[in-house]
Amino acid sequence: xxxxxxLSLKKIHNITDVMVGKVLGGKSLGQLxxxxxxxxxxxxxxxxxAYAKKSHFQHFEIPKVHANQTLKTADMKVYxxxxxxxxxxxxxxxxxxxxxxxxxxxxxxxxxxxxxxIWNLDKLEGSGFGPKHPYDPHGHVLxxxxxxxxxxxxxxxxxxxxxxxxxIEHFPHDEETLDNCIADINRLLAPGGRSLHCVDALxxxxxxxxxxxxxxxxxxxxxxxxxxxxxxxxxDDDLWSLPFYAYYTRYFHLTKKRLKPFGKPITINIxxxxxxx
Numbered sequence: 199x200x201x202x203x204x205l206s207l208k209k210i211h212n213i214t215d216v217m218v219g220k221v222l223g224g225k226s227l228g229q230l231x232x233x234x235x236x237x238x239x240x241x242x243x244x245x246x247x248a249y250a251k252k253s254h255f256q257h258f259e260i261p262k263v264h265a266n267q268t269l270k271t272a273d274m275k276v277y278x279x280x281x282x283x284x285x286x287x288x289x290x291x292x293x294x295x296x297x298x299x300x301x302x303x304x305x306x307x308x309x310x311x312x313x314x315x316i317w318n319l320d321k322l323e324g325s326g327f328g329p330k331h332p333y334d335p336h337g338h339v340l341x342x343x344x345x346x347x348x349x350x351x352x353x354x355x356x357x358x359x360x361x362x363x364x365x366i367e368h369f370p371h372d373e374e375t376l377d378n379c380i381a382d383i384n385r386l387l388a389p390g391g392r393s394l395h396c397v398d399a400l401x402x403x404x405x406x407x408x409x410x411x412x413x414x415x416x417x418x419x420x421x422x423x424x425x426x427x428x429x430x431x432x433x434d435d436d437l438w439s440l441p442f443y444a445y446y447t448r449y450f451h452l453t454k455k456r457l458k459p460f461g462k463p464i465t466i467n468i469x470x471x472x473x474x475x
Contacts, residue, residue, distance in 0.1 A: 230256045238257045252269055255277070269438070274463060283309060297316075302320055311338050322342055360392075367399070440462070440463035
């Protein structure tokens, strides 16, 4: 009953989003992508994808479930799903072994499990409003645990690609947890393996509020790439932040704060490779 209700609410949201998108005007994300004949390869231009920009959507392969969204209706996971999905399709060979951290009932896994060996590491305790109950992991392997716990079901140096979507911002901030999470990811990455994470952050007047794992990785891993500069983002006309409509229909009931004092919710993307130092 609960699952059917959740699916019904998602359908209602999607139908409403399409209607609102038409009223607000502008092309759908699917149309933006289809109109772009020369797409920018993500990996070769990883610095250009350090944080979410409006222009990125035209370079993504937009999953069908998000294709009717617009820049004015899409929520954070629409951008993040499309970004990770496109990166994998462009750069990770079919048959490779992938790990999603904190995926829940992942939309990306549902799109890719036919072409890759995919594992999902999630404690399923509802962290970050995620699922609280086990589900049928059709087409992939589910391990119920947290990253940083060094779960031995996950073999050392066995994953070609590790990624997460709106997960890192829910990690505790203490130094031990940060060390363990980074060490565990590096333990799991195969030689030459890649790691890419979409992290929710807040752009507030005069400051960037971001999870401390990001600056720590930048400091400790010479392969790490992202941008954590407030002025760069605040002055970028191409910056894409959570739109007004999506905030008040998806998050306001959770934050109980108006959008302006809450800050601009943005996505920061951080990339790194196994640290062999």
